[in-house]
Amino acid sequence: MKTLIITGGTIETDFVKTYLETESFDMVIAADHGLEMAKLLDIPVNYILGDFDSLNPSILQEVKNRIVNENTDMVLKEFPPEKDYTDTHLAIVTAIEVGATSVTILGATGTRIDHVFANVNLLSIFLEHQITAKIVDSHNQIYVIDTDTYLSKENVHGKYISLIPYTDSVTGVTLTGFKYPLHNATLVKGESIGISNELLEEKGIIHLKEGILMVIESRD
Incomplete structure (x- = not known):
């Protein structure tokens, strides 16, 4: 429902x-x-x-x-x-x-x-x-994920897509279709590496192995 x-x-x-x-x-x-x-x-x-x-x-x-x-x-x-x-x-x-x-x-x-x-x-x-x-x-759409997530450039809430660790660390983060790709990275609290990314391709994939990410789609 x-x-x-x-x-x-x-x-x-x-x-x-x-x-x-x-x-x-x-x-x-x-x-x-x-x-x-x-x-x-x-x-x-x-x-x-x-x-x-x-x-x-x-x-x-x-x-x-x-x-x-x-x-x-x-x-x-x-x-x-x-x-x-x-x-x-x-x-x-x-x-x-x-x-x-x-x-x-x-x-x-x-x-x-x-x-x-x-x-x-x-x-x-x-x-x-x-x-x-x-x-x-x-200005924003906020959600949390703990599994692979697919994004469409047509449907995102804004130009910028930020990934912020919701748990202390998130391992195995791989980004496909993004302006700033990551491969098997670990994101930890206290760092800002995941801020203000963008989709380059029509479809993007956020892959993670363990942990929870907060995703914020933002427009100025």
Whole structure:
């Protein structure tokens, strides 16, 4: 099941409108303030969850009224502010519980760098469950891989492709079709050798033997 998570970071409405013209989803989960963006863009939501400390109270009350008074399948999960998981983490857990096979997260980046780092770290949960997942904003697409991955120049999110070790080291990294090729290299934390590569050919291959790589496709 192809699932969209809308969470409470920075979302550029024009980008999201354009993005959703070519992407469709079977399930939409709104985490806290992400519901406001869903409402603004008229995106139907299946699950709404969070502690709702950053959501306009009138919108939350509107949702509660709809659930009580209308025949809707929308599910509301309200959590106390003193919780162990962030709202995005709760949305990820829910996505897995409802059977997501691929997940796109909007609103996972922004000015709260602590949340950005946490959200990138949460991508490992999907990897453990063998679910493809990515964080997307107007400038970047972020995902993690632990197996050979094929890229298409036509479909990458931007010109630049950066590879950053997600684990302490990633061994056997071989890049084919890239401007800066690698052959059986080891990438380790604390080095920047994988930053700002580009595809030269229409197709590119990232091969690795052991470890996890974070891949960031970026446009300026």
